[in-house]
Amino acid sequence: MRPRLEERVKEEWVPEKVCLKKIADLCEANKTVDGKLGSPVKGQKGKRSSHEQRVAFHEDIIVAIIGTVFKQQPEKPSILLELSEDNPMVPVVPKQKYISDKDYILMEDETTRVRLVALPGCGLVVDEIVNGLVCAVKGKPTIDGKFEVADVIWATPKPAPELKLKLPMEIEMIFVSGLMLGEPGSEESVFVDLLFQYLEGLAGSLKEQSCEIAHQTRVFFLGNSLWRRSNLLAESFSDDLIKNAKTLDSLLDDLSKTMEVFIMPGKNDPCETMMPQPAIHKCIMPKSSRRKSFHSLTNPTRLSMGFPAGQKLDMILNSGENVVDALRNSSLTCPLEMSRRILQWGHLCPTSPDTLPLYPGCSEDFFIINGTLPHIFAVGNQSKFDVIEWNLTKIVSVPEFSKTYSAVVLTKDLEFIELNFRAMLK
Amino acid sequence: MIKTDDLYLDNLKEFVYDDKKVVTYKFLSVYLGVHVNLAKQMLYTFREREKKAGKKIYSLLYVSGLTSKGVGSQDSDDSPGDDGLIEKHIILLCKDSDFDAIKDKFSKLLSVHVYCVSSFPIEDYASLQSIVKKPVEINEQTPSDFGPFTCNNDLKPNNAKVTVTTASDPPPPKVKEEARTESKEPEPEASKKPPVKVQNQSKSKNFFGTQSQAHGSSGSKSVTKKTPNQSSIQSSMSKMKPSVKTEKTPVTGGSKNGNTTSAGKKHQQGGKSQQKSRKRIRLNSDSDSDNAESNKIASVFTSSEDEDAASDDSQESPQSKRKSRIVSSDSEEEIVEEDITSPQDTVTEESKVNVPRKKRVMKTIDKTYTDDEGFLVTKKETVVVTDPEDSNTEMECDVKPEENKPKNGTSPDVVKSMEHVHTSKEQKSNGVPAKKATGLFNGKTTASMFSISTSFID
Numbered sequence: 110m111r112p113r114l115e116e117r118v119k120e121e122w123v124p125e126k127v128c129l130k131k132i133a134d135l136c137e138a139n140k141t142v143d144g145k146l147g148s149p150v151k152g153q154k155g156k157r158s159s160h161e162q163r164v165a166f167h168e169d170i171i172v173a174i175i176g177t178v179f180k181q182q183p184e185k186p187s188i189l190l191e192l193s194e195d196n197p198m199v200p201v202v203p204k205q206k207y208i209s210d211k212d213y214i215l216m217e218d219e220t221t222r223v224r225l226v227a228l229p230g231c232g233l234v235v236d237e238i239v240n241g242l243v244c245a246v247k248g249k250p251t252i253d254g255k256f257e258v259a260d261v262i263w264a265t266p267k268p269a270p271e272l273k274l275k276l277p278m279e280i281e282m283i284f285v286s287g288l289m290l291g292e293p294g295s296e297e298s299v300f301v302d303l304l305f306q307y308l309e310g311l312a313g314s315l316k317e318q319s320c321e322i323a324h325q326t327r328v329f330f331l332g333n334s335l336w337r338r339s340n341l342l343a344e345s346f347s348d349d350l351i352k353n354a355k356t357l358d359s360l361l362d363d364l365s366k367t368m369e370v371f372i373m374p375g376k377n378d379p380c381e382t383m384m385p386q387p388a389i390h391k392c393i394m395p396k397s398s399r400r401k402s403f404h405s406l407t408n409p410t411r412l413s414m415g416f417p418a419g420q421k422l423d424m425i426l427n428s429g430e431n432v433v434d435a436l437r438n439s440s441l442t443c444p445l446e447m448s449r450r451i452l453q454w455g456h457l458c459p460t461s462p463d464t465l466p467l468y469p470g471c472s473e474d475f476f477i478i479n480g481t482l483p484h485i486f487a488v489g490n491q492s493k494f495d496v497i498e499w500n501l502t503k504i505v506s507v508p509e510f511s512k513t514y515s516a517v518v519l520t521k522d523l524e525f526i527e528l529n530f531r532a533m534l535k
Numbered sequence: 536m537i538k539t540d541d542l543y544l545d546n547l548k549e550f551v552y553d554d555k556k557v558v559t560y561k562f563l564s565v566y567l568g569v570h571v572n573l574a575k576q577m578l579y580t581f582r583e584r585e586k587k588a589g590k591k592i593y594s595l596l597y598v599s600g601l602t603s604k605g606v607g608s609q610d611s612d613d614s615p616g617d618d619g620l621i622e623k624h625i626i627l628l629c630k631d632s633d634f635d636a637i638k639d640k641f642s643k644l645l646s647v648h649v650y651c652v653s654s655f656p657i658e659d660y661a662s663l664q665s666i667v668k669k670p671v672e673i674n675e676q677t678p679s680d681f682g683p684f685t686c687n688n689d690l691k692p693n694n695a696k697v698t699v700t701t702a703s704d705p706p707p708p709k710v711k712e713e714a715r716t717e718s719k720e721p722e723p724e725a726s727k728k729p730p731v732k733v734q735n736q737s738k739s740k741n742f743f744g745t746q747s748q749a750h751g752s753s754g755s756k757s758v759t760k761k762t763p764n765q766s767s768i769q770s771s772m773s774k775m776k777p778s779v780k781t782e783k784t785p786v787t788g789g790s791k792n793g794n795t796t797s798a799g800k801k802h803q804q805g806g807k808s809q810q811k812s813r814k815r816i817r818l819n820s821d822s823d824s825d826n827a828e829s830n831k832i833a834s835v836f837t838s839s840e841d842e843d844a845a846s847d848d849s850q851e852s853p854q855s856k857r858k859s860r861i862v863s864s865d866s867e868e869e870i871v872e873e874d875i876t877s878p879q880d881t882v883t884e885e886s887k888v889n890v891p892r893k894k895r896v897m898k899t900i901d902k903t904y905t906d907d908e909g910f911l912v913t914k915k916e917t918v919v920v921t922d923p924e925d926s927n928t929e930m931e932c933d934v935k936p937e938e939n940k941p942k943n944g945t946s947p948d949v950v951k952s953m954e955h956v957h958t959s960k961e962q963k964s965n966g967v968p969a970k971k972a973t974g975l976f977n978g979k980t981t982a983s984m985f986s987i988s989t990s991f992i993d
Binding site: 296518 | 560561564571572575597599621622623624625626627628629630633637645646647648650657658659660663664667683
């Protein structure tokens with residue numbers, strides 16, 4: 110991400126004569142006159158990169174540094190703290206939020222780190238950002254060895270290319286998430302059944318079938334399609350899960366006969382729980398996997414959906430854990446806003462591997478949003494349906510089906526509509 | 536046809552009154568083998584009749600419509616921020632009696648029909664739950680078989696490298712629409728046979744990304760016609776006035792058409808009942824000799840590197856091995872729709888299939904000999920003569936020699952990778968090929984796993 114940031118810094122800040130430096134370059138300038146020091150515009154400031162953090166104070170020196178923001182959160186659950194506690198028997202209550210007033214941020218690059226002090230209005234609000242973001246900050250070192258931030262640039266990908274689509278489209282797509290098949294409780298199965306009936310086109314009058322449902326040819330299951338009693342490994346092979354998987358398989362098999370099915374794993378699904386999650390394996394869905402109209406996606410996924418007449422819709426889908434986790438580390442409460450930030454930050458799972466388990470050993474970072482922004486960013490397993498548009502990208506939060514009995518339909522006009530299932534029964 | 540209708544309705548009566556069941560249209564459709572829309576109509580007719588006759592009949596209605604504000608003021612789940620401008624599509628199950636009250640809340644009603652009927656009122660979820668929990672399946676047919684929609688749902692070839700993440704060659708979306716148009720029209724002739732012909736060369740190619748086909752290009756080659764036994768429905772279908780969509784994509788199906796036809800004969804796959812088609816193929820082969828069956832299976836898998844596809848050694852315990860072969864080949868059988876481009880000569884790991892469909896004549900020759908270590912080795916060579924190219928060369932597929940003595944079970948043999956055809960020829964004297972190949976196989980799977988795992992996001 111550094112190259113991208115450097116580019117942007119050059120574009121935006123260099124005209125202001127801001128110099129891009131590594132933090133270690135901000136070393137104590139005893140004399141350090143390397144010619145540049147004299148000028149008030151460019152300069153090197155510094156602190157010793159070892160343990161002394163002294164910064165020579167120079168007015169008017171504005172520097173830019175690029176690095177990863179590390180947010181020190183005392184409230185964040187730490188296994189070390191738990192182990193070191195004297196009273197290990199105290200049950201740990203899972204916290205809703207890991208933030209507190211005692212948080213502070215550091216910036217760390219390849220050389221060393223420096224504590225940041227965010228000036229108000231700089232765009233770097235300590236409460237809102239999460240751990241692990243890469244950005245470029247502009248500012249100057251302060252007298253006490255910190256770095257004052259005046260402005261910040263995120264590694265936002267370029268906006269999505271203009272969608273030259275001929276509306277109305279001919280295809281509609283449906284997004285469902287959080288199906289939680291097999292959840293005990295009698296209501297769920299009725300609605301799931303209703304959903305599948307709708308998807309398969311069985312329900313509805315002739316007119317609706319031909320006008321509406323006929324165009325709905327793709328359905329995306331964004332995570333958590335199965336219900337699991339708990340995520341413990343010991344229970345992962347429980348009979349329940351197997352039974353539910355079989356049910357889901359036959360349901361999807363049936364569904365695949367009539368439309369294209371894309372399924373993505375979530376936290377609860379019988380799949381690797383660490384991000385990025387690989388696609389649900391064929392063995393788990395033996396019947397459906399045979400079909401060509403069934404596709405198993407990884408989590409997260411970037412798809413390029415084709416439409417008739419050669420149009421392509423670029424979509425990023427994920428099952429929502431990254432957003433939920435990021436929300437825990439930030440003072441924001443709206444998942445949609447957090448999703449927007451995620452796009453802005455240019456990284457899909459900023460909090461991993463910190464609070465979100467990440468698969469170790471990957472040589473590259475898969476979560477960086479390369480290229481341009483997608484046209485659609487769908488986040489699953491949220492509490493309710495909502496959609497905003499930002500930078501030509503439509504961000505939609507797909508509600509959890511098991512709680513809201515709602516799915517989301519992307520209509521022919523590229524609008525999102527909530528599809529809600531109800532029954533007037535007790 | 537009126538008689539049949541009556542018959543159906545009588546059936547329905549039985550269910551409702553005698554069995555005290557809650558009859559949903561799905562169940563009725565599958566039970567009677569009729570189209571779902573017909574089933575809905577039947578339920579409606581039945582309900583009307585019974586009402587007229589003064590009997591107590593309760594039903595749940597399926598109501599679908601758009602609403603600008605939350606429907607059902609009973610539900611308090613509308614967020615206060617719902618300013619009434621957000622349109623929701625609501626699908627509601629409501630009781631007969633409540634319908635009138637509810638229908639005003641919709642700004643636009645899309646459809647209403649009977650969802651189920653019963654002789655007792657349905658008040659809570661529990662009674663419904665018992666019905667919906669178990670998916671309706673009779674004779675392996677599910678309600679979607681009687682639904683109006685179908686799409687190209689061929690089985691994948693087994694070696695599909697499912698790198699679905701980059702769906703840059705998106706599956707043609709037109710298929711479903713097409714299929715719908717077709718299936719809706721009452722087709723008398725189709726009623727005689729189960730649906731036929733699903734080929735989608737272009738689609739499979741798209742899927743493999745071997746072609747840079749334009750997405751959405753000309754959709755599928757053929758349209759899956761899903762018409763369940765329509766003989767009884769024909770008359771009633773006329774009532775339905777299906778709306779026919781005029782757009783049909785030209786049936787191009789890609790350039791590799793030559794191969795498709797022959798495959799078409801072999802792989803008559805219906806939208807439903809892959810089992811049926813499978814059985815059909817099996818039947819065909821059963822009628823021939825064992826060799827022929829193995830030939831057929833072999834022909835499915837043929838490629839130069841494919842050595843294990845051909846049948847087992849018929850001399851030793853043919854039954855057990857063949858059964859296992861059938862099992863494995865069944866799943867792989869319908870695969871092939873060709874995929875021509877995947878090169879015949881290069882070895883791809885799972886390339887068991889990817890065979891151009893050409894007319895072939897296969898001759899099987901048995902060769903038995905004793906090798907160095909004293910194992911009695913029988914080798915079955917199947918030589919394939921193809922039409923356009925009458926060569927015996929490329930299509931020659933050798934079977935790994937089955938060793939008489941150690942019967943290491945069928946699986947390692949079946950699973951052997953093809954690429955070491957030549958090397959194995961030399962090594963057939965030892966038991967090494969077995970291990971080596973399996974080792975290779977294992978290695979390959981991991982490699983493939985890695986390749987999948989690294990293609991998360993592009």
